[in-house]
Amino acid sequence: MGTNLLDSIVPLAVGGHFGTAQWAIAGIIAIGVLITFHEFGHFLVAKLLGIGVQKFSVGFGPTIVGKKVGDTEYVLSWIPLGGFVKMVGENLGDDVDASERARSFLLRPPSHRLAVVFAGPFFNLILAVMLFGAVFMVRGEPVKNDPSSTKVGGLNPGMPAYEAGLKIGDEVVAVNGVAVHGWAEMAEQIQASKGQPFVLTARRAGTALDFHLQARPFESQDADGAPKTLYFVGIENTPTEYRKLGVGGALWAGVEETIGYGIAIPKMLGSIFTGKVSMHDVAGPLGIVKMTGQQLEQGFTRYVHLIGIFSVNLGIFNLLPIPILDGGQFVLFFVEWVRRRPLSVRKQELIQQVGFYFLIGLMVIVVANDVYNQIRVVRRAPPKPVPSTFSAPAAPTDRSSDVSAP
Numbered sequence: 001m002g003t004n005l006l007d008s009i010v011p012l013a014v015g016g017h018f019g020t021a022q023w024a025i026a027g028i029i030a031i032g033v034l035i036t037f038h039e040f041g042h043f044l045v046a047k048l049l050g051i052g053v054q055k056f057s058v059g060f061g062p063t064i065v066g067k068k069v070g071d072t073e074y075v076l077s078w079i080p081l082g083g084f085v086k087m088v089g090e091n092l093g094d095d096v097d098a099s100e101r102a103r104s105f106l107l108r109p110p111s112h113r114l115a116v117v118f119a120g121p122f123f124n125l126i127l128a129v130m131l132f133g134a135v136f137m138v139r140g141e142p143v144k145n146d147p148s149s150t151k152v153g154g155l156n157p158g159m160p161a162y163e164a165g166l167k168i169g170d171e172v173v174a175v176n177g178v179a180v181h182g183w184a185e186m187a188e189q190i191q192a193s194k195g196q197p198f199v200l201t202a203r204r205a206g207t208a209l210d211f212h213l214q215a216r217p218f219e220s221q222d223a224d225g226a227p228k229t230l231y232f233v234g235i236e237n238t239p240t241e242y243r244k245l246g247v248g249g250a251l252w253a254g255v256e257e258t259i260g261y262g263i264a265i266p267k268m269l270g271s272i273f274t275g276k277v278s279m280h281d282v283a284g285p286l287g288i289v290k291m292t293g294q295q296l297e298q299g300f301t302r303y304v305h306l307i308g309i310f311s312v313n314l315g316i317f318n319l320l321p322i323p324i325l326d327g328g329q330f331v332l333f334f335v336e337w338v339r340r341r342p343l344s345v346r347k348q349e350l351i352q353q354v355g356f357y358f359l360i361g362l363m364v365i366v367v368a369n370d371v372y373n374q375i376r377v378v379r380r381a382p383p384k385p386v387p388s389t390f391s392a393p394a395a396p397t398d399r400s401s402d403v404s405a406p
Contacts, residue, residue: 159234
């Protein structure tokens with residue numbers, strides 16, 4: 001129970017395992033969908049407001065095929081890593097013909113420019129709602145887990161359990177030699193590790209295997225608001241009951257999921273700036289490709305759900321008040337709206353230059369972080385699981401507690 005046709009077909013079609021090529025394809029599709037939908041938001045609102053759109057491109061680089069409809073050229077390009085919208089008079093210094101001034105982006109009222117800029121991130125949030133809603137419609141909403149079970153129902157890519165080689169369906173029987181008979185006991189033993197290396201014993205096809213793990217710390221708060229540290233290895237319980245949702249219920253659940261992740265992102269950014277979370281936990285393009293491939297291995301709905309999470313991230317990140325990003329432009333246009341006059345061209349150029357160099361620096365850090373993480377995985381690869389001599393006693397039958405995934 002709790003499976004669906006798509007989740008069954010995809011792992012079967014690839015033999016239950018992806019290689020680098022399949023991971024790359026899954027990641028490229030995800031990135032392409034996210035950025036194209038983002039740019040479509042800018043494009044649609046610009047069109048609705050009568051702003052001239054010269055080109056809407058899906059992908060970058062040389063053109064595969066293109067067609068001009070009205071004043072807009074629609075293009076499909078060879079590099080499928082997103083897309084772009086080129087509007088009339090979009091940049092400072094653009095030479096705009098007198099006949100086109102009425103359709104020039106920068107000559108439009110600030111309210112119009114604000115709407116166009118905001119549309120991109122907003123469409124990413126809409127996409128997230130749609131993707132989450134689709135997952136809830138196909139899979140249903142998990143409403144009950146079996147607290148007496150320690151069977152792995154899901155694995156989070158990049159987390160210790162996945163990297164160590166655990167698989168969905170493995171049944172955890174011990175943590176550091178201590179037998180566990182339910183999800184709460186397992187979580188308790190993982191918390192007791194305090195981030196130190198430990199051995200997790202799991203049964204797979206009748207054979208007990210030892211996995212060497214080291215739980216990652218995450219900052220949280222207790223019921224009184226006091227800070228506390230939780231430790232996770234990235235495994236999820238197996239839902240035993242799903243609630244089927246109609247279109248309306250699924251979309252509402254998608255809205256709630258989007259809001260939940262949207263609230264979590266600023267908290268994560270705050271933790272990074274305060275040093276509570278390492279920059280090494282931030283994924284760049286290579287990390288996104290790897291994670292999307294890993295999730296697709298576990299089922300198509302998990303892959304779609306992860307793209308939804310990335311869409312929320314892209315939407316929220318683009319709303320940050322960083323020059324060049326949509327959020328930075330939004331602030332500039334809002335200031336102009338309040339002041340009733342724009343900043344000087346020199347000041348706008350300076351702000352754009354600062355934003356450009358900041359963005360380039362951030363990209364370098366993220367890509368370097370990706371490479372570092374790949375090297376770290378290779379150098380610190382945990383020992384492969386080996387047969388265990390652990391023999392777990394029979395599990396008690398009365399268990400009623402439940403906890404979140406460790």
